[in-house]
Amino acid sequence: MPIQSPDNPLIIARPEGLYCPAGDFYIDPWRPVARAIITHAHSDHARVGHGHYLATQAGEQVLRHRLGDIALQTLRYGEAVSHNGVRISLHPAGHVLGSAQVRIEVAGEVWVASGDYKVEPDPTCAAFEPVRCDTFITESTFGLPIYRWQHSDALFAEINQWWRANAAQGRVSVLFCYAFGKAQRILRGVDASIGPILTHGAVAPLNDAYRASGVALPATRRVAELAARGENKAAYAGALVLAPPSAAGSTWMRRFGDYSDAFASGWMLLRGARRRRGVERGFVMSDHADWPGLLWAIEQTGAQQVYVTHGQTGVLTRWLGEHGIAAHTFHTQYGDEDEGVGQQQDEATQAAAAPMDDAADSAHRAEQGPEEGAAP
Amino acid sequence: MKQFAALYAELDTLTASNAKLAALTSYFAATPAADAAWAVYFLAGGKPRQVVPAKVLRQAAQAAAGLPEWLFDECYDAVGDLAETISLVLPPASSTVDIPLAQWVADTLLPLRGEPPEVQHAALSRMWQQQNRLERFVGIKLITGSLRVGVSRLLVTRALAAVSGIDAKLVAQRLVGYTAQAVVAGKALPDAAAYLALIAPAGNGGVQRGGQPYPFFLAHPWQQDVAAMAAQLGSPAQWQVEWKWDGIRAQLVKRAGDVWVWSRGEDLVTERFPELQAAGATLPDGTVLDGEILVWLDGQVAPFALLQQRIGRKNLGAKVLAAAPVILLAYDILEWQGVDQRTLPQHARRALLEQVLADYHPPGIQRSPLVAGDDWAQLATLHTSSRARGVEGMMLKARDAAYGIGRTKDVGTWWKWKIDPYSIDAVLIYAQAGHGRRASLYTDYTFAVWDKPQGDATRALVPFAKAYSGLTDEEIRKVDAIVRRTTVEKFGPVRSVTPTLVFELGFEGIAASSRHKSGIAVRFPRMLRWRQDKPVAEADTLADLQMLLQPGSTAANA
Ligand SMILES: [Zn+2]
Ligand SMILES: [Zn+2]
Numbered sequence: 066m067p068i069q070s071p072d073n074p075l076i077i078a079r080p081e082g083l084y085c086p087a088g089d090f091y092i093d094p095w096r097p098v099a100r101a102i103i104t105h106a107h108s109d110h111a112r113v114g115h116g117h118y119l120a121t122q123a124g125e126q127v128l129r130h131r132l133g134d135i136a137l138q139t140l141r142y143g144e145a146v147s148h149n150g151v152r153i154s155l156h157p158a159g160h161v162l163g164s165a166q167v168r169i170e171v172a173g174e175v176w177v178a179s180g181d182y183k184v185e186p187d188p189t190c191a192a193f194e195p196v197r198c199d200t201f202i203t204e205s206t207f208g209l210p211i212y213r214w215q216h217s218d219a220l221f222a223e224i225n226q227w228w229r230a231n232a233a234q235g236r237v238s239v240l241f242c243y244a245f246g247k248a249q250r251i252l253r254g255v256d257a258s259i260g261p262i263l264t265h266g267a268v269a270p271l272n273d274a275y276r277a278s279g280v281a282l283p284a285t286r287r288v289a290e291l292a293a294r295g296e297n298k299a300a301y302a303g304a305l306v307l308a309p310p311s312a313a314g315s316t317w318m319r320r321f322g323d324y325s326d327a328f329a330s331g332w333m334l335l336r337g338a339r340r341r342r343g344v345e346r347g348f349v350m351s352d353h354a355d356w357p358g359l360l361w362a363i364e365q366t367g368a369q370q371v372y373v374t375h376g377q378t379g380v381l382t383r384w385l386g387e388h389g390i391a392a393h394t395f396h397t398q399y400g401d402e403d404e405g406v407g408q409q410q411d412e413a414t415q416a417a418a419a420p421m422d423d424a425a426d427s428a429h430r431a432e433q434g435p436e437e438g439a440a441p
Numbered sequence: 442m443k444q445f446a447a448l449y450a451e452l453d454t455l456t457a458s459n460a461k462l463a464a465l466t467s468y469f470a471a472t473p474a475a476d477a478a479w480a481v482y483f484l485a486g487g488k489p490r491q492v493v494p495a496k497v498l499r500q501a502a503q504a505a506a507g508l509p510e511w512l513f514d515e516c517y518d519a520v521g522d523l524a525e526t527i528s529l530v531l532p533p534a535s536s537t538v539d540i541p542l543a544q545w546v547a548d549t550l551l552p553l554r555g556e557p558p559e560v561q562h563a564a565l566s567r568m569w570q571q572q573n574r575l576e577r578f579v580g581i582k583l584i585t586g587s588l589r590v591g592v593s594r595l596l597v598t599r600a601l602a603a604v605s606g607i608d609a610k611l612v613a614q615r616l617v618g619y620t621a622q623a624v625v626a627g628k629a630l631p632d633a634a635a636y637l638a639l640i641a642p643a644g645n646g647g648v649q650r651g652g653q654p655y656p657f658f659l660a661h662p663w664q665q666d667v668a669a670m671a672a673q674l675g676s677p678a679q680w681q682v683e684w685k686w687d688g689i690r691a692q693l694v695k696r697a698g699d700v701w702v703w704s705r706g707e708d709l710v711t712e713r714f715p716e717l718q719a720a721g722a723t724l725p726d727g728t729v730l731d732g733e734i735l736v737w738l739d740g741q742v743a744p745f746a747l748l749q750q751r752i753g754r755k756n757l758g759a760k761v762l763a764a765a766p767v768i769l770l771a772y773d774i775l776e777w778q779g780v781d782q783r784t785l786p787q788h789a790r791r792a793l794l795e796q797v798l799a800d801y802h803p804p805g806i807q808r809s810p811l812v813a814g815d816d817w818a819q820l821a822t823l824h825t826s827s828r829a830r831g832v833e834g835m836m837l838k839a840r841d842a843a844y845g846i847g848r849t850k851d852v853g854t855w856w857k858w859k860i861d862p863y864s865i866d867a868v869l870i871y872a873q874a875g876h877g878r879r880a881s882l883y884t885d886y887t888f889a890v891w892d893k894p895q896g897d898a899t900r901a902l903v904p905f906a907k908a909y910s911g912l913t914d915e916e917i918r919k920v921d922a923i924v925r926r927t928t929v930e931k932f933g934p935v936r937s938v939t940p941t942l943v944f945e946l947g948f949e950g951i952a953a954s955s956r957h958k959s960g961i962a963v964r965f966p967r968m969l970r971w972r973q974d975k976p977v978a979e980a981d982t983l984a985d986l987q988m989l990l991q992p993g994s995t996a997a998n999a
Contacts, residue, residue, distance in 0.1 A: 210508055211516045211529035336453070336525055337881065345454060380515050387509070 075176040078395045088151035095398040104180025105164035109399045124163015126274040158182040159193030161246030178202040184358040189249045195365030206353040208377030214355045221254040232260045232303035237324035239306045244268045257283035265308035298322035375399040442545045446579040465600035475543040478636035487620030488586035492554040501565040502527040524581035538571045605640030618653045652701035654692040656846040660855035670817040682812040684832040688735035695721045695728045720805035727779030732771035742831045772809035783844035827860045834859035862947035865981045869942040872924040873935045883924040885909040891982040905959035911968035943972040
């Protein structure tokens, strides 16, 4: 086993982001830098303004959709490149399409930065793959033992049942979900024979990017298309509508007449969060690992040292410490759960105040902000 | 138990009354009487006393989930509700058995009471092994007597009326006192017979049996100006005007040689007030009076704090009874010689009440004095003397009104015309996350005033009140964001903040207190208004608070 080098860590936290001194590059930096490796295209991890981007081939379409014209080099999962003597490879994180863990190796010492990950199967992206390493950098968004996800079969059965019951009464089923990742996972998982599926303008281009990347999704139509044809409320009856959380409470919703609304997020596990959200149903669905998932993934890496980023850093660090793993915290600017509450609510307030329409510009606005939706 | 837990979950997600009514109705239609008996009990707000201490619950949950105490506490902080936390951290059930609600109450819930911690611990672990997440949540809520369902009693009444075809008013009347059954006597638990009696066809009239009281008639707040009174209410001559007393609303029931005293929450409180028990014994059978329990000293009402202290006492020795003697200030008569009087007009009931009290002179029962005034302006002048008299304002009761049920207005109206609460501009210095719906938002605040006048460089903020209601959701979110931004230190769930926020706090009462750092205790503090216009330096001082103290109120150290 290689000797760990506390004086010479392979990755350190800098004001710009996580930094590899040996290779002189950053991972998911939040300030503009010369060279960046991007784990995935969520807005708190992938930002504009860097000189050079390295990311997965699987995620190229969505990354370009989100960041536009960037100097992008892609790697297949598992393919390695060398940069300044550092061996770099990207491995599936199971979070969203194209999401990766970053493995870097210098003189036999291996560090892996997880980005965001989940360990349950998701047919819209490559499954999480444990990578053996000396030091593992893990997220901890849902790092408390209260968070344990149910099997996705049971989850989709719930969603289908809700949609079917609404459709039987001629009601529209509006499901709020994050436009990138969550929406496509829902599309892929629901029973498309129940009724038509419509999308908000923020969701549609990401569906297209997924389809262009080879992910099969059921047919969808834009709400705007129907609206442009002057359809009345009856045209929406029985449909499932996927919309970003920011559309909740906006004038955009008026066209649906009688509808039932729901929100899909890991935070919906808590009764208080469900009630604050003010929707009829909360579906517990997350693209992050739950507590058993985090512990399993950490164990699988065999890492002797763990750095914990965004989420329940204090809890996970202490737990690992009590279980014989040297654990520390990296302070990052990725969506932080605690401070996120206020921030996300500000965002929700703004969205409610601003009239929403599913034109292209508002689609962009809806995609901004931390992922997991504007979740409390 | 599974069906009841599922009903709870359904009611919890529904907002429309009609949908809730439909859920309740279909539950009762499909549920055996023995289980429905308990469901009505719990839905109508019945609470068995806490049978397992929270500490034992936590320890059993930590053991079953294999969590250290600190991690369990972290979970609890994030969730904000003990029952929900436990239901989430426990491992999945090893088997699923569906036990009927009545059987679960009889075999699991009730036997837990009074057992030593290790027996309770073992019983909880066994119970959890067979329950799903929802059953665990509801089960713990029932065990801790803290189940809160978003349905009104009226809705339960309507559901029972719908499944039985009985008039809802009759069901409401039969339901009075139903939730007190568990404590009336060990054996008189709500059983199948009790449930069937609730929904039995209307039989021999509406005579109340045993010690059952009548549903209380409740007042509506009068919130308009004096100027609007003549136009809205007509002449004061059409109204019976009384003071609004600050005590415990109660019915005194005398039937078949026995006396019962019921508080408005439909708790049986007879044993807490031996004076009233003795007073009731001097009245003839078939008498029910409605009034206010007050501590009465030297011919006048004492501050509520004294009554509160007395209620808190376990043993009512001669000393306690002498220090805080109570009376019933009667203002209505609901039954006389075994006959329901509630359809008589208010003025006739008043005349009957005066006659009965004059004839029987029950010690410890006085009549609530009437307030006379030629016009509303004159009454308004008298109204301003409320605080000095130790009352909360006035009651206006329509002279020709019958005695209604709850907050109904169909047979006449009672108005409560309250004095403005005390108010003070105070500074937010600590914040704590709320519970339940508001977990993870900072909603509970501690407020302070300055101890010295403006300009004194040595002055400091002294905490004097905690408040957690009165803001809109939008304001709460804004304050939450500011609390996070201005945090100085975290102590567990509490954050101290840099003082930047001023709120106008209202409260109903104020008394000197040696137990509070500020030397002052306020009653029912709440936020009236966010004073975004007011800098922290201009918040009120301790001297401002002390000026609100009435002479004589120093007696109350609650
Ligand atoms: Zn992400
Ligand atoms: Zn993230």
